[in-house]
Amino acid sequence: DKPSAVPGKMITIGIMPDVDSVPFLIAEKNGYYTKRGAQVKVIPFKSAKDRDSALQGGQLDGVVSDMVAVIFANAGGINLRMCSQTDGTIELMAGKGSDITSVDGLKGRSVGLSSNTVMEYSLDRMLEANRVLPDEVNKVVIPQLPTRFEMLQGDRVDAAIMVQPFSSLALKDGATMLTSTDVLANKCVTVAFTAETLRDNPEEIKAVMRAYNDAAAYLQTEPTASYLDFVIQAMGFPAEVKDIIKMPQYRQAELPEKRVFDDVMAWMADGQLVKATYNYDDLINRDVLRQMIE
Amino acid sequence: MIQVSNLSVWYQAINESVLALDRVSLDIPRGDIITLIGPSGSGKSTFLYVLAGIQRKYAGIVTIDGRPINPKTQRVGMILQNYGLLPWKNVRDNALLGIKIKSGPQELNDYSHYILQQLDIDTLLDRYPKELSGGQRQRVAIARAFIMKPDLLLMDEPFSALDAITREEMQALFLHIWKQNSVTTVFVTHSVDEALYLGSKIVVFSSSPGRVLEIIDNPCFQMEDLRLQDQYHSMSMRLRKILIKD
C-alpha cells in the first residue's frame, strides 16, 4: 500500500537548535547536498515537541534525535531507523548559587530536566555513576531549555541538565559543570530516518549522509571562527556564546554504539516506559553507512 | 372574510399552564372594522397574535378568505401593544420596515411621507426609538402599519399613548385610510367611546379566560359628535353593563 520509490525525492530533515544539527546546516550552506546528488530540505524546529509533531504528522523523512525518542517512536508505530551518531553532549550543570561542586552534592537538591527523555536518562546514569540514586534528588520537570536555563540562573533549581549552547552560557554566568555524557561516554544522540524512506530512497539517504560527512570534515578542518557566525545566526543561538561556545569534535558518520543503546533500552524497560523490547539490530540501519563507503 | 371557530389558546408559563382564549368563535366580513373590548388579561392581544400568525399553537379553526393563516401571503399591518419597534432602526427605517419586508428596500415616497406628516413624526426621521417619547414611538408603529397599505389591519390599543386631541386626529386618519382601501380591521381598545366610534361591530370579551360575551351591531359607527347623540348614551350604558357584570 506504500507509494513506490520516487527517484530524486526531496528528503526533509528536521533539525534542532543544538550543535548536533550543525553539519546538516553546513552541508546545505556549502552545497554539499546538491554536490552529492540529493535534494534536501532542512527544517529547523524550536523544540522536540514541534519536531515530533511534524514527524508524527508524516512531514519528515529524517530527524536529528536521540535513542529514547527513537525507541518511543518505534513503540508508537513510527518506524525510525538510526543511521548515525551525532556529536553533541548533554551536561549536568549546578547553579552558581547552589554551592554544589560535585554530583554527590545533589542529594536532596533539585535538578531541572525534562522527564522520560534522553535528559532524564542521562541524568540517571550520571547520578548512578557517582553513587547517587535517582530517587535521592528532587527532579523538577521544566521541558523548555531557555526556561530551564533561567530557572538555574534564578536559583529556582539547584542544578539542571543542559545542552549546548545553554551550558556554555550558564558556565559563563558562574554555573559549574558537574559531569557530561562526554565523561560517561554514553552519548545517545543520533540521526534517524523513517524505514519507508530508507527502503524507497536509499540512494538519496546515502547522498545525504555523504554530504553530512563532507560537512563534518569541513567542520573539523576549518577554524571555528570561520563558520561560527553563520551557525549562531542560522541555529538561533544566543549571540553571547560566540566567544565561549565549546563546539564538539565533529566526526564522520558512524553507527551508534550498541552498548549505549542497550543501556538506554534497559533504562526505559526499568521505568516501564515502553512495553516492547527492541534489539539494537531492530532499530539500526547499517546499509546506508556501509554502502556509502563502498 | 375571517372565520374563527372554537379558537382556544394555552400559554405555557414557567410554573403553570394558562388558558388565554376559550373557544372563541367569530366571523369578520371583508372590509369591516370590528372593535374588540374586554377586561385586561382577557386575551385580546392573544386573539390578534393568532390572526397575525405570531401565535401558531392553538386549537380550533381560523381561516382568512377560506385559507389558513399565512402571514407570508397576507399583507397584515399590525400595531403591537408594545409598538414592536426595532431599537437598532431609526424612525425612517422602522416606519418603512413593513413595506420593505413586503416589497423590498424602499425610499420615502409621497404616500409614506404623507402618512409620516399626518402622524407628525416627519421631523424625527433620524431618531432611534430610545430617543422618542412614548406617544412618538406609538405613532411610528402606526406609520409602519399604514404605510404598507395592508389587507388586514390588526391594531392593539393603537392610540393608548396619545393625548386626547392627537387621538381624535388619528381616529380620523384611520377612518380615512380605511374608507379608501376598505381594509378589514380588528381594533382592540379600552375606550368605550372609541369602540363605539370606530367599530361597525363591537365584540366584547369576558375576563380571563377570554370568551366572546357578546357581539353587538353598532348603530353609532362613524357618528359625528358622538357624545351628543342619544344612541351613544344607551349603547355606552349597554356596553358598560356587559363589562361590569362579567
Next chain:
Amino acid sequence: MIQVSNLSVWYQAINESVLALDRVSLDIPRGDIITLIGPSGSGKSTFLYVLAGIQRKYAGIVTIDGRPINPKTQRVGMILQNYGLLPWKNVRDNALLGIKIKSGPQELNDYSHYILQQLDIDTLLDRYPKELSGGQRQRVAIARAFIMKPDLLLMDEPFSALDAITREEMQALFLHIWKQNSVTTVFVTHSVDEALYLGSKIVVFSSSPGRVLEIIDNPCFQMEDLRLQDQYHSMSMRLRKILIKD
C-alpha cells in the same frame, strides 16, 4: 412642597440636541394632586424624570421641601410609562421591589396583599413580566408604587393599558390611598376626563419643547358622576380649546 423654577432639559440624541422642557416653573403644594396634560412629546415624562432624580442633567432650580432632589432620602413611588418592571423578577418580587429597596427584603404583608388583591394580580404572583398581558404589567407597576407608601407619587399615564371599568376602579383606589396618606402626586394623563376627575390642579403643557401653557384650578376635582355635571362640560371644553390652539 415642590418648587420648580425655570426648568429646562436638553437631550443629546445621536444626531441632534433636543430641547424637551423649556423654562418650566411650577409649585406643587404638599399633599396635592396635580394632573399633567399635554400633547405627545411635550415633555411630561421628562418632567417626572427630573422630579424622580432619573434625569439629573437640567438647568433651573428644583426643590422638594426646600431641599434639592435626592431619591435616596425621598420616598418616591414612580409608575413609569413603560412600567419599569425587571424581566428577571416575578410579579411578587417586582411588586415588592420598591419597599425592598427602601426597607430591606420583605415578605407579602397584609397591606401589600390588599393592594395586589385590589389590583387583581394576586393570582399572578409567580409569573414573570413576559408572561403577562399589557394591562397586567401595568398593574404590577402600580402595585409597586402603592405598596411602598410613598411620600411623592409620580404616575406616568398609569392607567393607559387598562380597560374602562378597571380604570375607574383604579382611579377610586388611587384616590382612596391618596386620602389616607395625602401623598403629593403628579399624575400624567392623556385623558381629559381623568385630568378633570383626579387633579386638584391641571397643568397643561405645550407641544415640544414643553412649556407651561396654563395652570388651572379644577372645580371638578373628585366630583361623582362627572359627566353628568355642567361644570364638567365647560371645563372639558376649556381644556380642549387650550390643547387644540397650541
Next chain:
Amino acid sequence: MRSRKWRGAIYSLIVVILAWWALSALLARPIVPSPYDVLLNIIATFTAKISTHVLYSLGRILAGILLAALLGVPLGFLMGYYDRIDRLLSPLVYFTYPIPKLALLPVVMLLFGLGEVSKLIMIVLIVVFQVVITSRDAVKSIPAETFHSLQSLGASKIQTFTEIILPASLPEVLTAIRLALGTAVSILFFTETFGTEYGMGYFIMDAWMRVNYLDMYAGIVVLSFMGFCIFSAIDAAETHLCAWR
C-alpha cells in the same frame, strides 16, 4: 426536554466517534488510533492512571476560573457601569490582553516558583481578560431605561448591582465562563508540563512525547468528557438562574 437533551448528546457522541473512526481508517496511521482501541485503553487504565490526573486538572481549572471570575466580573461590572473607570481601564486591558502570557511564563516561574501558585496565576492571567471584557460589554448593553425604576427609588450602588447588573448580565457572564473553560483546558498544556507530574496536561504531553497514542487519546477523550460535564453543569445552572428568560 431532558430526554431530548440526552438524545442530542448521544447522537453527537456517535457522530464524533464515527468521524474519528473514519479518519483513523482513512489515515491508517498510529497517530490516529481507532476509537475502539482508545476506549479499551480508557477502561483498562482509567482508575489506575487517569483519575488522579483528572482530579488535579479539575482542581486547577475550577480554582483558576473561580479566581478569574471573582476578580474579573466585579472589575468588568465597574468598567461597564462607570464610564470613567472604563475610560481609564479599557486601554489598559487593550494593551495587556494581547500580551502573550505564555511568553511571560518564565517570569511568573521566577517570581512564584514552580509550584501550584504559578499554575494558578497563569490560568487567571489568561482567563481574567475574557471575563473582564465580557462582563464589561454585558453591562454596557443594558438599556438605560432598565435603570430608571431603581434610580427613582434611590437605590444604592450595591442594590443596583444586585438587582439589575448581576441578573441582567448573568447569561453573558456564564457564556464567558464557558469560553474561559475551553481556554483553561488549553493552558493546562503549558502549566502542567513543569514542576508537576500530575494533571491531564502532563498526562497527555507525556504520552505524546512517548508516542503512546493510545494513552494520549485516552487523555484527550477523558479531558473532553470532563469539559462536557462542566459545560452541562453550567447549562443547568443557567436554566436554574435565568428561569425568567
Next chain:
Amino acid sequence: MRSRKWRGAIYSLIVVILAWWALSALLARPIVPSPYDVLLNIIATFTAKISTHVLYSLGRILAGILLAALLGVPLGFLMGYYDRIDRLLSPLVYFTYPIPKLALLPVVMLLFGLGEVSKLIMIVLIVVFQVVITSRDAVKSIPAETFHSLQSLGASKIQTFTEIILPASLPEVLTAIRLALGTAVSILFFTETFGTEYGMGYFIMDAWMRVNYLDMYAGIVVLSFMGFCIFSAIDAAETHLCAWR
C-alpha cells in the same frame, strides 16, 4: 470624547511602563529588561527586523478570525434560532470544544503539511468555538417579543436574520471577536514555530531561544501594540455599527 479616550490610553501606557520598570528594577535580571532599553531596541530594529514579522502575523490572525467568524457566526445563529439545531449541535460543541486542539497539531500537520494552511486551520479550530458559543448565546438572549413584528409581516428567514438577529447580536459577536483576538495571538506561539521564519510568534520564540530578551520584549511590545490597534479598530466599528445603543 476622542481626546478623553487618548488620555486613557496614555495613562494606561504609563502605568504599564511603570509597573514593568519596577519589576525590572526589582528582579535586576536580564529576563526582565528595562522598558527604556526595549524601547531603544524597538526604535533601532523595528523597520529592519520586526515589521515583516508583524505583517505576517497580522495576516494570519486576521485571516483566521475572519474565517472563524464566517463559519462560526452563521452556525451560532442557526443554533441560537432553531432549537432543534441547537439540541443536535450543542452537545457536539460541548464535546469538541474542550478537546485540546494543540494535541491535534500532529494530525493537522499530517493532513495539511507544515505550511500556511495548517497555521490557519489551527487558529480557526481554536477560535471558532468561542465565536459559535457567543453567537448562539447572543441569539438566545433576544426576547421573543422582538420577533413579533417581523412574524406578523411574514418575513422570510433571511429577512429575520438580517433585520433582527444580526443587529441584535452584533455587539456580542464583536465581543467574541475581541476575545478571539487575544486567543489567536497566543496560538501564534505554536503555529509560527514550525515551517516559517516569519511572524511574531517565530520572532519572539527565536529571540527567547537566543536568550535575547531585548528582542523578545521588543516583540512582545509590538505584539501588544498590534493587538491594541485591532481592539481600537473593533471599538470604532462598534461605535459606528451600533450607534443605536
